Amino acid sequence: MANGLSPESSGASSGLDIDLELAREALDRTPVGLVLDNLDGICVLANRTFCELVDYPAQALRGLSFRAITHPEDIDRDEAALNRLTAHGEIPGSVEKRFVRPDGSIVWVQRSTSLIRGVGGEVRFMVSAFVDLTERRAKDRAIYQMNEFLTAVVENSPVAIFTTDPEGRITFWNPAAERTFGYKREEAMGQSAPFVPDAKREEAHTLRQRVLGGEVLTGLELERQRVDGSTIYINGAAAPLRDENDRVTGLLVACIDTTEAKLTERELGRQLHFTRAMIDAIPSPVYFKDREGRYKVYNRAWDDLFGGGQSWIGRTVFDMFERELADVHHDRDKTLYDKPASTSYEAKVPTAAGGELEMLYNKVSFVERSGEVAGLIGVITDVTRYKEAERALEASEARFRVLTESALDLISVLTEDGIITYQSPSLKHLIGFEPAETIGKSVFDLVHHDDAEHVRAAFKRILEMSQSREPIEYRVRHKDGMWRTFESLGTNTISNPHIGGVVFNSRDITDRKVIQQRIQHLAYHDNLTGLPNRSLLQDRLAHSIARGERSGKKVAVLFIDLDNFKNINDTLGHDVGDELLRQVSRRLSDCVRVEDTIARQGGDEFIVLLDSLEDGRGASVVAQKILNSLRLPFLLGATEQHVSGSVGIALYPEDGRDAQTLMKNADTAMFHGKGLGKNTYQYFTAQMNIAVKRRMTLESALRRAVMQKDFLLHYQPQINLETGEVIAVEALVRWKTEDSGTVMPGDFIPLAEETGLINEIGEWVLREGCRQAKEWQVAGLTPRRMAINLSARQFADKAFLDMVTRVLAETGLAPEYLELEITESQVMRQTDGMIMLLNRLSEMGIHLAIDDFGTGYSSLSYLKRLPIQKLKIDQSFIRDITVDPNDTAIVVAIINMAKSLDLDTIAEGVETAGQLALLRSKGCRVGQGFYFSAPMSAEALYPLLKQNNLYLQSRAR
Numbered sequence: 001m002a003n004g005l006s007p008e009s010s011g012a013s014s015g016l017d018i019d020l021e022l023a024r025e026a027l028d029r030t031p032v033g034l035v036l037d038n039l040d041g042i043c044v045l046a047n048r049t050f051c052e053l054v055d056y057p058a059q060a061l062r063g064l065s066f067r068a069i070t071h072p073e074d075i076d077r078d079e080a081a082l083n084r085l086t087a088h089g090e091i092p093g094s095v096e097k098r099f100v101r102p103d104g105s106i107v108w109v110q111r112s113t114s115l116i117r118g119v120g121g122e123v124r125f126m127v128s129a130f131v132d133l134t135e136r137r138a139k140d141r142a143i144y145q146m147n148e149f150l151t152a153v154v155e156n157s158p159v160a161i162f163t164t165d166p167e168g169r170i171t172f173w174n175p176a177a178e179r180t181f182g183y184k185r186e187e188a189m190g191q192s193a194p195f196v197p198d199a200k201r202e203e204a205h206t207l208r209q210r211v212l213g214g215e216v217l218t219g220l221e222l223e224r225q226r227v228d229g230s231t232i233y234i235n236g237a238a239a240p241l242r243d244e245n246d247r248v249t250g251l252l253v254a255c256i257d258t259t260e261a262k263l264t265e266r267e268l269g270r271q272l273h274f275t276r277a278m279i280d281a282i283p284s285p286v287y288f289k290d291r292e293g294r295y296k297v298y299n300r301a302w303d304d305l306f307g308g309g310q311s312w313i314g315r316t317v318f319d320m321f322e323r324e325l326a327d328v329h330h331d332r333d334k335t336l337y338d339k340p341a342s343t344s345y346e347a348k349v350p351t352a353a354g355g356e357l358e359m360l361y362n363k364v365s366f367v368e369r370s371g372e373v374a375g376l377i378g379v380i381t382d383v384t385r386y387k388e389a390e391r392a393l394e395a396s397e398a399r400f401r402v403l404t405e406s407a408l409d410l411i412s413v414l415t416e417d418g419i420i421t422y423q424s425p426s427l428k429h430l431i432g433f434e435p436a437e438t439i440g441k442s443v444f445d446l447v448h449h450d451d452a453e454h455v456r457a458a459f460k461r462i463l464e465m466s467q468s469r470e471p472i473e474y475r476v477r478h479k480d481g482m483w484r485t486f487e488s489l490g491t492n493t494i495s496n497p498h499i500g501g502v503v504f505n506s507r508d509i510t511d512r513k514v515i516q517q518r519i520q521h522l523a524y525h526d527n528l529t530g531l532p533n534r535s536l537l538q539d540r541l542a543h544s545i546a547r548g549e550r551s552g553k554k555v556a557v558l559f560i561d562l563d564n565f566k567n568i569n570d571t572l573g574h575d576v577g578d579e580l581l582r583q584v585s586r587r588l589s590d591c592v593r594v595e596d597t598i599a600r601q602g603g604d605e606f607i608v609l610l611d612s613l614e615d616g617r618g619a620s621v622v623a624q625k626i627l628n629s630l631r632l633p634f635l636l637g638a639t640e641q642h643v644s645g646s647v648g649i650a651l652y653p654e655d656g657r658d659a660q661t662l663m664k665n666a667d668t669a670m671f672h673g674k675g676l677g678k679n680t681y682q683y684f685t686a687q688m689n690i691a692v693k694r695r696m697t698l699e700s701a702l703r704r705a706v707m708q709k710d711f712l713l714h715y716q717p718q719i720n721l722e723t724g725e726v727i728a729v730e731a732l733v734r735w736k737t738e739d740s741g742t743v744m745p746g747d748f749i750p751l752a753e754e755t756g757l758i759n760e761i762g763e764w765v766l767r768e769g770c771r772q773a774k775e776w777q778v779a780g781l782t783p784r785r786m787a788i789n790l791s792a793r794q795f796a797d798k799a800f801l802d803m804v805t806r807v808l809a810e811t812g813l814a815p816e817y818l819e820l821e822i823t824e825s826q827v828m829r830q831t832d833g834m835i836m837l838l839n840r841l842s843e844m845g846i847h848l849a850i851d852d853f854g855t856g857y858s859s860l861s862y863l864k865r866l867p868i869q870k871l872k873i874d875q876s877f878i879r880d881i882t883v884d885p886n887d888t889a890i891v892v893a894i895i896n897m898a899k900s901l902d903l904d905t906i907a908e909g910v911e912t913a914g915q916l917a918l919l920r921s922k923g924c925r926v927g928q929g930f931y932f933s934a935p936m937s938a939e940a941l942y943p944l945l946k947q948n949n950l951y952l953q954s955r956a957r
Contacts, residue, residue, distance in 0.1 A: 033109070033130035036116075039086055039123065041066045041078075053109065053132055055101040071098035071106060089123060091115060096133060108133040160234075160257075163241060165250045166212055168192045168204075180234070180257050182227030195224045197231075211238045211251045221258075232259045285380040288366065291337050291373065293317065293330060302380070305349075321350075332363070336376045340365040346383065358384040410486075410506040416463060416494055418443045418456075421501055430508050432479030448475035448483060462490040462502060473509075485510045526600040528578055529585040537599035537607055541659040544611045548652055551612065555652035556619035558608040559666035560588070560626065563644040563678040565604035566754075568636075570796035571834065576636050580643070583636075587629045592622060607663065616651045616683070623647045623681035631679070646673040647681035655684045671695065699755055701737070702748055706760050710736045713768050714935035717944060718787065718906060718928045721920045724951025726944065728819065730787040730928065731769035732935045733761065753793050762794040763803055770811040770818060772938050777817075781945050785847060787819040795822060801840055808844075815845035821872065823851050835865060842867035849906070853894060863901055871898045875909025875929070882914040892922050899923065 027034060033050030037043055046061045054061075054069055067075055074097045081092040092113045098106050109130040116125040154161055160177040164170050173188040181188075181195045188194065196204045200223060211217060218237040225231055236255030240248040276297075279286050285302035289295055293316045298307075306312065306320060317326040325347065332345055342364040348356045360381040365373045410430055413422035419442055423435035443459075444452050451474040458472040471487045478484050488506040493499040524536035532540070544555045562584065569577030581604065588598045588606060597609040608626070610619055626647060633640040648670030656662040665684040673682035675695075705711065711733055718728040735743035752758040766788055773786040794800060808815055820841065842848060849870035850863075873894055877887045891907070898905045907919050910929030919927060932950050933941075944950065 033132075035061075035066075035128045035130065037066060037126045037128065039082075039126070041082055044125065050130060053107060053130060054099045055103070069099050069101075071100055074098055085115075085123070085126070092126075108137050158256075159254050161252070161254050162188070163250055163252050164193070164208075166248070168208055171250060180232070180255070181224070187227075195226065197223070197225050200224070207238065208251065211240050212248050214240055214248065216240070220255075222255075232257055233262045234258060287378050288375055289316075289333070289378070290375040293333060296375070305380070325350075329361075332361070333376060336363055336365045337373055340367050340373060346387070356384075357382055358387045410504075412443075412504045412506065413499060413501040414443055414459075414504065415501050418459060431476055431484060446476055448477070451475055459490070459502070462492050463494075465492075484508055485513050529582055529600050531585050531606075532597055532599040534599065534601060537597060537609060538659045538663075540597050541609055541662065544609060545652055545657070545659065545662075547612065554613040554616055555662075556608075556610040556613055556616065556622075557650045557652075557662045557666040558610065558619060558623055558626070558681075559601075559648040559650075559663065559670040560606040560608065561646050561670050561674065562604040562630070563646060563674070565643060567792045567796075568641055568643065569604075570793055572636065572641075573833075579636055580634055580641070583634055584630065584643075587632075588626060591625045591629055607666070616649075616654070619649045619651065620681060620683075623649060627679060627681065644679035646670050646678050648673060648684065649681060650684045695751075698748075699751060702735075702751060702755070702757060705735055705737070706757050709764060711761065711764060711768075712736055712742075713765065713772065713938070715772070715938060715941050716928055716935040717933050717941065717950070718926055719932050719950055721916065721925055721927050724949045726784065726948055726950065727926065728785040728787055729773070729941070729945075730789075730821075731765060731772075733765050749791070753791055756793070758791045758793050759797055762791060763807070766804065767807045767811065770807055770813040773817055774811050774813045776938075776942070776945060777813075779942075781942075782948055783817055784945070785817050785819045786813070787821055787849065789821045789851060792823070795834070795837070801837060804841070804846070805844070816847070819847040819849055819870070821849045821851040824853050839867055852908075863903075868903065870904040870906060873905060873907045873924075875907075878907050878909045878915060878919075878929075879911075881918055882912070888918070891919070891924075895923050 028048040030047060030049060033053045034045075034047045035043055035050050036045035043061045043064050043066070046058055048058075051058050051061065056064075056069065061069075066078065070078060077095070078097065081090075081095075084090040085092060092111075094110060094112045096108060096110050098108055100106055110133055111128050111130055113126055113128045115123050116127060118124045154174055157174060158176055160180040161172075161174045162170055162177045163172040169190055169192050170188050173183070173185045177188070178184055183191075183194060193204055203222075207217060207220070216237075216239045220234075220236045220238070222234050222236060223231060224234055234255040235258045236253060238251055238253045241250040241252055243249050279297070279299040282299055283301055285299065285305050287295055287298035287302050294314050295312045295316070296314075298312065303312075312320070317329045320326070321329070328347055332343055335341055336343060342362070344360065344362050346358060346360050349359050350356055360383045361378060362381070363376050363378045366375045366377050368374045408426055410426050411422070411424035412420060414420055419440065420438050421440075423438050425435060427433055427435050427438065438446070444456060447455050455472060455474050471489055473485065473487050475483045475485050485508070486506045487509045488504045490502050490504045492502050494501055524533060524539075525531065526533045541555070541557065547553070548555045562580075565577065565580065568580060581600070584606070585598065585600065588608065592598060592608060592610070595611055597611075599607045599609070601607050608622065610622060613619065627645055630643060630645040633642055648666045648668065650656060650662045650666035650669060652662060655665045669682045669684040673680045676682070713731045714734055715729045715731055717726045718730060719725070720727050733745055733749075735745075735748050737743055749758070749761075752761050769786045769788050773784070777783050797803075804818075804820075808818065838848060847870065848866070848868045849872050850868055851872045852874040853871040871894060873891055877890050877894075880887045881891055882888075895905050904926060905924050906926040906928065907915075907924050908928060910916055910919065910927040910931045912931060915929075916927065916931060933944060
């Protein structure tokens with residue numbers, strides 16, 4: 001056995017063997033690690049849980065001293081406990097200790113020990129139970145660290161923090177509270193608010209009652225006293241403390257000392273009158289605004305200009321002006337609030353008479369002693385008369401500056417020789433250069449050398465025609481070294497004395513060009529593989545046909561479909577499937593000429609277009625080359641996977657004279673090749689269309705059968721080869737048709753898997769098989785397992801586990817009476833997700849078996865990872881077991897391997913007495929086949945199940 005619970009025994013009865021097996025299984029399934037040691041501390045027996053806990057196999061632990069795997073710091077304590085046991089019979093108490101795993105990692109466990117005594121009462125063995133403490137210790141450590149962090153925060157907080165019980169007695173007092181009130185922690189603890197003056201006791205009592213009632217209080221401005229009797233002012237907050245049952249058990253208070261601020265407030269009041277009189281004497285409007293833009297102070301001159309007989313204290317420019325003008329002032333103010341600064345700007349102010357005044361605003365940040373900006377001070381000067389003259393002089397220049405400097409496009413001025421005399425500021429963000437870095441340079445030296453000539457020609461035409469009628473496209477190197485594409489329009493203004501050059505308006509179109517190229521590529525290429533798509537293929541095929549018609553040469557279309565792709569995609573996931581398709585596309589590219597076309601049709605289908613062939617035989621050479629390439633293993637992740645291909649070939653002009661017909665006929669030839677066994681190529685023939693129509697008819701009939709549930713189950717018993725007892729039944733599906741009678745699974749299951757109908761058929765089979773098994777149990781028959789086959793597509797379905805759970809619940813069949821058979825090829829493609837699913841099924845109690853065992857390439861390492869109970873030897877080995885020594889050797893090897901892994905074996909296809917005798921002699925315990933019974937209906941099988949012994953039936957015959 002693989003678990004270590006297998007002490008040698010002999011001479012036991014069959015019943016005792018069964019009891020021991022059950023005991024071993026129970027110990028191995030115990031979630032607590034169990035170890036049996038002798039009095040020297042040597043391991044005699046260890047269950048599976050303990051082996052997994054310390055990461056040692058059972059064989060390695062058996063005969064090993066506990067000292068070999070115990071942490072060095074724990075050995076002396078364990079030795080002392082063992083000495084007390086052997087000397088005085090003292091049972092070791094429950095302790096926490098550490099084991100060291102083979103990789104050096106440490107695992108914490110809790111050990112509890114009891115003793116096993118002999119008939120005379122002497123101590124013979126110690127039984128120890130071990131519980132993994134790793135997770136609990138990690139949680140305890142996290143809680144401790146968090147508690148330390150929170151304690152450090154409170155102890156180092158500059159805010160005074162203390163707590164009280166419901167009666168007001170102090171239960172916690174942090175260092176900041178000592179500094180604020182002067183009471184040391186030992187003086188304050190247990191006292192009832194000694195810092196509250198007598199006159200404020202009633203106030204404090206009322207506040208405490210509100211908090212104990214569940215209220216959270218903030219912004220409390222309170223008068224209190226220090227230990228020396230001096231008065232202090234605090235700003236505080238209080239909240240209730242609650243226990244785990246949400247009951248209020250006290251309150252928490254946090255507060256800061258605001259005494260200095262209170263005293264300063266009084267002094268400021270005395271200075272306010274003097275300041276008020278002083279600013280009123282200033283003839284210009286003067287004002288102060290806080291950080292929120294609210295007017296707090298203004299002088300008489302400001303009130304005469306804006307006041308209008310009402311108070312503006314607390315109001316903003318948005319109350320004074322229309323939104324547009326208010327935004328101007330507000331935006332200017334924001335920079336002064338961010339950091340100490342000053343600003344000057346001009347703005348128009350509407351008058352009561354409907355006119356406008358132009359004002360010069362001078363503003364400066366108002367900074368407190370702390371260095372924080374508290375607002376701004378503004379002084380306003382009327383500059384209306386000065387601005388009227390200035391405006392006329394600057395109008396022309398201002399318009400030009402606004403147009404050029406605010407434009408996102410680049411505005412440039414060049415002499416008639418192409419020398420740059422002006423560049424707008426947008427040059428910086430377009431190509432990274434400051435305008436001054438390009439002034440005086442020739443534009444022809446800056447453009448890409450491949451574009452210089454056509455730029456010179458376009459520039460010459462502008463000089464001759466006054467302006468360009470078509471955009472000039474060229475490339476300019478960015479300061480970072482990358483080339484950017486620009487589009488420019490030019491106007492000849494050399495005769496204008498204010499400009500004296502050619503004005504160009506240029507725009508960066510690099511991103512637009514990249515997007516256009518990307519859109520063009522995506523329109524005609526497959527996004528996954530980068531190969532041409534169907535649209536581009538049809539265009540190229542049409543051109544190839546036209547060339548073939550002119551030259552008399554042939555054109556070949558090869559339609560390629562990957563065999564086994566769906567299994568890989570469904571089992572290993574779509575990411576792996578996508579990577580397989582990319583690798584296939586690269587291999588196909590290596591098989592054809594440069595002038596040929598490879599396109600992805602969609603899914604796992606590819607099309608190769610061979611152009612200008614002398615004869616059709618060249619297509620078969622390429623097809624065989626493709627098949628040979630696809631047969632090589634594909635490295636996907638950390639595993640090798642195998643696929644093959646089916647290729648259909650259609651030739652122009654024999655098989656079609658247009659693209660659509662050639663592609664359709666190549667597709668038909670490919671499907672014909674699949675029907676002949678895949679991994680082959682087939683030329684199209686007219687007879688293939690008949691086969692395609694026949695297949696389409698069969699698929700349509702199968703879809704109707706799924707909808708109408710036109711299926712039935714036959715059952716074949718599985719026999720104990722020693723006793724003849726029927727121990728299980730395998731369900732085998734049949735398709736009922738009106739014209740063809742009963743269709744065997746081999747004739748429709750492959751089509752069901754290919755079309756995706758297998759999931760619906762599989763669910764019906766599972767439900768009907770479970771229902772029948774439960775019906776036999778209700779009828780009084782001995783409960784037996786129902787074995788049901790699974791396809792790879794079913795097993796890859798994410799909803800499979802939920803479906804099995806639902807069917808068992810609806811039919812009432814206990815999980816231990818269901819056995820699911822998976823093929824060996826599915827085991828070879830095992831993934832973490834598949835292993836997890838098998839474990840979930842096994843945990844439910846469902847039995848798992850590997851069907852057709854011996855036909856794949858399973859290894860012991862694969863089998864050991866899976867929670868399977870049975871190997872089903874493929875009937876191809878049983879058929880000639882009595883005449884072929886090779887088959888005999890294979891069957892014996894499988895039986896012995898299964899025994900070493902503690903797995904059952906069952907032989908499929910037992911048809912002769914010689915086969916039966918040989919299997920029994922080699923230790924195979926279970927078999928099924930026509931020798932015992934053909935598959936039959938539930939009604940026909942019922943008498944055999946009731947008799948429950950096929951050997952008795954055979955002797956009766």
